[in-house]
Amino acid sequence: MTSAKVSAAGAARAEGAAAAHGAGPGGSTGGRRRRRLPGKALPYLLLAPAVAAELIVHVVPIAVGIWMSFKELTLFYIREWSKAPGKGLGNYRVAVDVDGAIGADLLRSFLVTLAVTVLAVGLSWLLGTTAAVLMQERFRGRGPLRAIFLVPYALPVYTAVMTWAFMFQRDNGMVNHVLADQLHVTGGDRPFWLIGNNSFWALVTVIVWRSWPFAFLVLMAGLQNISRDLYEASALDGAGVWRQIRHITLPALRPINQVLVLVLFLWTFNDFNTPFVLFGKAAPAGGDLISVHIYHASFVTWNFGTGSAMSVLLLLFLLLVTAAYLLVTSRRRPAHG
Amino acid sequence: MAETRTRGRAPTDPPASFVWTRRIVLTLLAVFTLVPVYAMVSSSLKPLEDVQGKFRWIPSEPTIRPYIDMWSTVPLARYFVNSVIVAGGATLASVVIAIGAAYAVSRYRFAGRRVFTVTVLSTQMFPGILFLLPLFLIFVNVGNATGLALYGSRGALILTYLTFSLPFSIWMLAGYFESIPRELDEAARVDGCGPVGALLRVIVPASLPGIVAVTVYAFMTAWGEVLFASVMTNDQTRTLAIGLQGYSTQHEVYWNQVMAASLVVSIPVVAGFLLLQRFLVAGLTAGSVK
Numbered sequence: 001m002t003s004a005k006v007s008a009a010g011a012a013r014a015e016g017a018a019a020a021h022g023a024g025p026g027g028s029t030g031g032r033r034r035r036r037l038p039g040k041a042l043p044y045l046l047l048a049p050a051v052a053a054e055l056i057v058h059v060v061p062i063a064v065g066i067w068m069s070f071k072e073l074t075l076f077y078i079r080e081w082s083k084a085p086g087k088g089l090g091n092y093r094v095a096v097d098v099d100g101a102i103g104a105d106l107l108r109s110f111l112v113t114l115a116v117t118v119l120a121v122g123l124s125w126l127l128g129t130t131a132a133v134l135m136q137e138r139f140r141g142r143g144p145l146r147a148i149f150l151v152p153y154a155l156p157v158y159t160a161v162m163t164w165a166f167m168f169q170r171d172n173g174m175v176n177h178v179l180a181d182q183l184h185v186t187g188g189d190r191p192f193w194l195i196g197n198n199s200f201w202a203l204v205t206v207i208v209w210r211s212w213p214f215a216f217l218v219l220m221a222g223l224q225n226i227s228r229d230l231y232e233a234s235a236l237d238g239a240g241v242w243r244q245i246r247h248i249t250l251p252a253l254r255p256i257n258q259v260l261v262l263v264l265f266l267w268t269f270n271d272f273n274t275p276f277v278l279f280g281k282a283a284p285a286g287g288d289l290i291s292v293h294i295y296h297a298s299f300v301t302w303n304f305g306t307g308s309a310m311s312v313l314l315l316l317f318l319l320l321v322t323a324a325y326l327l328v329t330s331r332r333r334p335a336h337g
Numbered sequence: 338m339a340e341t342r343t344r345g346r347a348p349t350d351p352p353a354s355f356v357w358t359r360r361i362v363l364t365l366l367a368v369f370t371l372v373p374v375y376a377m378v379s380s381s382l383k384p385l386e387d388v389q390g391k392f393r394w395i396p397s398e399p400t401i402r403p404y405i406d407m408w409s410t411v412p413l414a415r416y417f418v419n420s421v422i423v424a425g426g427a428t429l430a431s432v433v434i435a436i437g438a439a440y441a442v443s444r445y446r447f448a449g450r451r452v453f454t455v456t457v458l459s460t461q462m463f464p465g466i467l468f469l470l471p472l473f474l475i476f477v478n479v480g481n482a483t484g485l486a487l488y489g490s491r492g493a494l495i496l497t498y499l500t501f502s503l504p505f506s507i508w509m510l511a512g513y514f515e516s517i518p519r520e521l522d523e524a525a526r527v528d529g530c531g532p533v534g535a536l537l538r539v540i541v542p543a544s545l546p547g548i549v550a551v552t553v554y555a556f557m558t559a560w561g562e563v564l565f566a567s568v569m570t571n572d573q574t575r576t577l578a579i580g581l582q583g584y585s586t587q588h589e590v591y592w593n594q595v596m597a598a599s600l601v602v603s604i605p606v607v608a609g610f611l612l613l614q615r616f617l618v619a620g621l622t623a624g625s626v627k
Contacts, residue, residue, distance in 0.1 A: 042532055043441035047453060050438040050503055057500040058460040061468035061475060068471060081478055131366055134359045137351065147611050148367055151374060154610035156561035158578045159599035163377045166388075166592050174376050177392035209369065221618050241355045270464040273563040277582070291466045291564075299568070304470050311467040322462065 062315075069308035078304065091309035102297070106310060108285065109293035116200065116289060117268045120207040124264055125257070127208070128215025133249055136223050146220075153213035161277035164206045168193035168278075194279060200286035207274055211267075215260060222256035223249070258329045265325075266318065290314060381597035388592035403597035407584075410594055415573075416580030417602075423491050423576055424559035427498035431555045432548065435503055439510035440536050444522070458504045465564050472497065473568055489571040497565050502555035513547035514540055550616035553609050560606055577602050 069091050071077075077084035097103035131149060135142055152160060167174040176190045193202040230248050239247070272291035275283045281300065283292045294314070298307030351359075380388055381403055383396040407413055441447070442454060476488040487493045521543070522535040530538060541548065563578045570576060581602065584595040610617075 040447070043445040043447045043450075046437035046441040049434045050457065050507065051453070053434065053496065053500045053503065054457050054460060057472065057497050058463070058468055059456075061471035062460075062463065064471035064475060065467055068474070073474075078474065079477060079481060081474055127366065130362060134362060139359070145363060145367065147614075148370055150611065150614055151607060152370060154557070154607040154614075155603050156557075156578070156606060158561065158563055158581060159377070159603045160373065162581065162595055162599055163373045166380065166596065167373060167376055169592075172389060172392055172592070174372075174392045181391065209373070213370075217614075217618065224618075241351045266462055270466070272465060273561075276563060276567070291464060294466050295469075295564075298470055304474065307470055311464065311470065314464055315467055318462070318464065 065308050066312055068304055069312045071305050073304040073308070075302040078302065084305075087305060091305045092313070094306055095309045095313060102306065106290075106293065106297075109288045109290050112200070112286065112288055113269055113290040116204055116207065116287075117265060120204050120211065120268050121261060121264045123204070123208045124212040124215050125261060127212040128219055128260075129250075129253070129257075131212075131216050132219035132223055133245055135220070136249070149216055150213050152210050153217065157210070157273040158277050160210060161206060161274055164202075164209070165194065165278050168202050170194075195284045197286045199279065199284040203275060203278060203287040203289075206278060207268060207271065210274065211264060215264065218256060218260050219253060222253050226252045262322065262325055266322070269318065377596045377600055377603075380593055381600050383593045385591065385593060388596075389589075403591070403593040404601070406591070407594040407598045407601075410591055411580060411583035413577075413580065413598060416575055416577045419491065419570075419574055419580075420560060420576040420578070420602075423494050423498065423574075424556050426491070426495040427502070427559040428552055428555040430495065431499040431502045431506055432552050434499065435506035435510055435551060436536070436541065436548070438503075438507045439514055440540065442507065443511045443514035444519075444532075454508075458508065460500075461504050469564060469568060472565075476569070489569065489574055491574050494565065494569055494574070494576075497569065498559040498562060499555075501562065502551075502558045506551040506555060509551055510544065510547055513544040517543050546616045546619070550613055550619075553613050554617065557606050557610060 068081075070086060070088060071081075071084040072087040072090070073081060073084045094100060094102050095106055098107050135146065170176060170190050170192050173193070175193060176186075180186045180188065180190050191198055193199065226249065230252075231244055234244055234248060270291055271289055272295065275287050275289045275292045276295070279287055279292075282296055283289065290310075294307050294310045297310065298304055379394070379396060382399045382401065383393070384398055384400050384402065387393050387397055442450060473488070476493055479485070480487040517540055522530075522539050525535040525539045526532075561578065562576075566576045566578045570579060581595065581598055584591050584598070
């Protein structure tokens with residue numbers, strides 16, 4: 001999960017940077033004459049290892065994945081995939097047939113994923129923004145507090161999530177101890193958190209705990225770019241802290257928020273590690289995120305064709321959402337630059 | 338949290354309402370953040386009875402036994418070595434490749450430059466599950482055809498992991514390299530360095546903070562990966578990400594040992610990250626103003 005995190009933030013931003021380069025021909029080289037570095041082949045040589053690695057691990061597998069989604073790749077054909085019979089759109093038909101068992105489960109998993117994502121992204125963004133804005137000015141304890149807030153982001157996913165799994169144990173976990181034994185809010189019951197419907201809330205809690213520090217980190221970086229003069233001028237005009245936050249800080253964060261919310265959305269929607277470590281291979285319905293669902297559908301039943309078709313549908317959905325999101329948010333925001 | 342005078346920042350002190358909001362909200366957030374950390378640390382010092390019965394905030398009898406027993410319950414040392422090899426190899430390869438690619442992107446204008454950046458970066462948006470299945474099949478079938486044991490090997494995992502950190506590393510290093518005046522490498526060229534010499538003698542030393550940050554990031558990424566490790570490793574090559582779950586599939590769950598092992602596994606990356614987070618923030622900031 002960490003892999004997608006920062007790099008996705010980078011992705012979106014650098015794409016913007018690349019676009020900016022395209023917009024102004026010559027970019028930074030426009031002003032003065034620059035001696036051209038010799039060796040036309042050198043940049044390609046330097047890029048070759050990166051290109052090769054990306055081709056092998058990302059580009060080719062995606063193409064192969066699309067090919068697989070039209071094949072009947074069951075256990076019999078996994079070691080000899082060239083012999084796998086074609087299935088046309090059969091895999092897709094199974095995946096979207098909501099009257100059939102597989103399609104109905106996929107739809108349910110999709111809706112759960114959507115609910116978890118919307119809730120977790122909203123909360124992570126809210127907590128991250130609140131903390132970043134409150135910590136914009138220097139105060140005693142700011143440095144250590146910042147370090148504390150970043151701990152969940154720095155922890156390896158599996159150690160953090162295993163700790164949460166321990167806390168959510170029914171009989172010996174901390175959560176039930178606090179709720180049932182110390183606060184007595186459950187009426188003597190010890191609810192299950194990792195099976196049944198409560199798993200939804202357990203999952204949202206863990207995801208928010210893990211992802212709000214990332215929002216905090218990115219927004220803090222963004223706050224450093226706001227000019228101090230704006231605050232000083234508005235203070236002279238009599239604006240208090242709260243007015244400044246509403247009218248200077250939050251509007252200035254909007255471009256960063258555009259990228260941040262998209263990135264949080266994408267990696268929460270694709271999150272595999274959290275539910276996989278929290279629940280094990282088969283997640284309960286309430287915490288059955290789409291990646292775990294596809295994983296389960298592929299590796300437990302060894303039906304890679306259907307799994308690939310589901311993955312391709314997931315990719316199409318994400319591309320559609322990303323395109324629509326960028327279109328809507330960019331139109332609302334006046335272009336400046 | 339007494340207020341220090343803000344020097345030359347805001348002309349007025351924040352009002353009491355703001356200070357109190359800040360105290361309350363930040364305290365709550367700190368509690369939310371630290372409770373699991375506390376659970377991890379305190380439970381790692383508990384005897385087994387403590388973690389099997391009702392949860393206790395304080396160990397009945399603090400003990401370091403979990404830290405000793407954890408090595409024999411599962412082959413933790415082997416998982417550790419595997420993780421160090423895989424994460425170390427992926428990090429080294431990723432950083433070296435990223436330095437070369439970032440140099441090309443920041444210092445040359447060439448055909449395909451934009452296609453390269455956009456393609457590489459956008460692959461990061463794709464769900465891991467999408468290329469997990471084909472990659473698994475490719476490794477199995479290429480291994481079948483050539484006799485190379487790709488599937489389950491550390492090399493295949495290193496190759497996979499290095500691509501996860503590559504895009505961010507290239508993007509961040511290219512930002513760092515851009516901030517180094519070209520006059521510096523041209524001066525080195527006048528002194529007789531080739532382009533690669535200029536990269537190694539001028540650019541790399543000048544962007545060491547960025548390289549360190551990228552290294553930490555690449556290591557964290559590989560150290561924490563679960564999805565591919567769950568499919569692409571076998572008993573001999575299993576990494577910590579999957580190996581630690583071994584404590585839970587035993588007849589009993591040794592939660593105290595799980596927590597002890599989690600802590601030991603986490604400390605290097607958390608310490609590294611907290612020490613170097615400033616560079617990471619600086620890198621993010623540099624990127625966002627471009």
